[in-house]
Amino acid sequence: MSEPNRSLEKSLANLQRTIEERTAKEGKPTEAEKPAHKTADIIQLPLWPEVTRGTPNSFLRGALFAAIQGKEREYFKGKILATRDGIKIRFTGMQLDQSDLDVWEQAAELARSHPLGNVCHFTIHGFLKALGRQTGKSQHEWLKDVLRRLMSSGVEITHGRYTYGGSLLEFIHDETAETYALRLNPTILGMYKAGWTAVDWDIRQKLRRKPLALWLHGYLSGDVENYDTKIETLHRLSGSKTKELWKFKQNLKNALADIEMATDGQIKATIEEDMVSFERLRTSTQTRHITKKSRKKALPK
Template sequence: MTDPVEQVRALQRKAADRNTSLKSGLSLELFAQGDLLPPVTDLAPSTLPEWSDAVRGVPNAIIRGALFAAVQGKTRRYMKGEVVEQGDGMTIKFTGMQLDQSDLDVWETLIHISRHTPKGEKFYFHAGAVLSYLGRPRGGDHYRWLNESINRMISGAVSITFDDRYTYSSNMLKAWKDEITQDYIIQLDEQLLSLYSLGWTQINWAQRDALRGKPIALWLHGWYCSHTNPEDISIDRIQQLCGSSNKNRDSFKAKVKAALEEIKEIGAIANYSVSRNGIVHVERNPFNTLPGF
């Protein structure tokens, strides 16, 4: 029987030979079916960009699509290989229990507290610290809420396809938890962090926190924060991008109007209009001093 250690070493030698062949320009067709795929280009920087405690840094690809949908948690559904973002030669698909904007709050916070940790390394935190960052009290119900959100991201599988050819698939994060002390060790997916190199946005955290519990407003806030000069966009396009479960156009249009009013009230935009045929126009607030919008 082959020694397992020797099996691992054989795979390592095989991968090294493959990398050498790739660098030599040999055709990928030389590799037999069942071999490991050629490595996806590592886009991730060695560390994340810098931002202050007043904001949260988020990849544009995350907040411009439906990976974290504009839905209420009670309406979340199971997704199987559904496209949640597409553009710039990249397609992101998700399999798992649907993630919502409260899950994005948790993911943004995990990124925020670990942003000085080298990519791929584990980091430690207590559940109470994350709840404090999120403005939530410590207690049994809130510990359970946080744990459920983290578990959705542990079990959720993301696949990123570049140029309709190379696909990288992984869970969003790995976690170890002490059930007694509520201590966690988390390891974030490196390739998901690589999305920062394709463009990222600093989200005004106080503004986002003021919109808590309003999924469409939260999604629109992220959308407009990620565009320096936001172009007009149709109600139908917003409905498609944000992953809303509301398929009634008139009802959704009314909710978008209400959400835009809420975003205006917190000072994130100066004004907005929605035409009769459903075209949304937004004017930026020139006095919004925090980066991100």
């Protein structure tokens, strides 16, 4: 063997010995030191367009986030909430409203770029800006209250074959840095597998402080077919506190007018006696979905 080759071989042997000694000295990583997620175990939310907020249909098709004012909240203990067929929600905690849904949707927006179960960091100021809200002290306190309400809520949601049980989110607050670490339970993914909707965020911003219009927009966004619906059914599913149906009907007319304006006529509705008929301009994706469903129904059994 030539002199240069012997020198190279000796250098490689020394390098290998150094690596082995360092590995033996430092030891293998403990279970606690190993990465929390193997590549195969990474669970992430679906990717939706940034101008929307991905929301489970079970959140939109019933009274989990009710069409109420904050002052109308009640405390529920294991209450079965009104929902569409195929969904069952049992709820414990302070009643949630549409502003709480705004916060949850923004939390999901932050979480979608992280594996579920991992934390994502944010500041109260930045979160409020993303919601299109003011950033003063009162708004800081408002957001903290909403986060506490979502954290302390206990839900058991069954949608089809999927069931989720737990709180709606978890967080850690660093008082000094004024930052939050947010976490969504990985099993919330089941609610997305059961069906979810990309809700137009700009339209929700236009409808802010109009609880019934916000609820109706979410309800209609989560269903691509134009079903005629009884006013009484919408009253029940929305969780409205308006006791008289005639008064709710008037509120409904106003809410639908707000939606038509906010959507530039993309969603229209007609109320005749006790029924509401909806007319919506569908996207090409929605049209394909309905056509596919119709063909399946038409196939001979």
